[in-house]
Amino acid sequence: MKALKSMFVLGIMLVTVCSCGNDGNPVETGGEDIEIIGMWQGEWSGDDFTLSILNSSMSWNFSQMDNLESQILEYDNDANTCIYRWTSHPVYTDKYQKMGWLSEPASTVDIRTYSEWNTLEEAMNDSVYKYDPITLTKI
Secondary structure, three states: OHHHHHHHHHHHHHHHHHOOOOOOOOOOOOOOOOOOOEEEEEEEOOEEEEEEEOOOEEEEEEOOOOOEEEEEEEEEOOOOEEEEEEEEOOOOOOOEEEEEEOOOOOOEEEEEEEEEEOOHHHHHHOOOEOOOOEEEEEO
8 A cells, every 4th residue: 555655656756756847948838839930031231141940940041141049939820929038149149029021922922020138028029020021921
């Protein structure tokens, strides 16, 4: 009986530990990939770039300037938005930003970004676009 009770307690502890969130990468997927996952080409400020989007990160590889990296913290395919934290950026490292895709992804998608913020909450609550739209083409 004592062994059965110990096994029960151990089982409860394992369920509790396994159900805890990963604060280091709290991506909220809802069980599906981000709609804009994949490799895209675009142009920003006269510089061509390739954008690689995964469920947990984005890499901007420019032809004329330094590459940029960010960690995707959460995304919402219904709202067409994602929140990310810049991990490599000459000005905005460790700042949070929201991006929205204005059209459903197909061979092209239009994206638009909001301001850069110090906290995740500020980025989440931002409702005013800061930058002009960028059209991306799937590669």
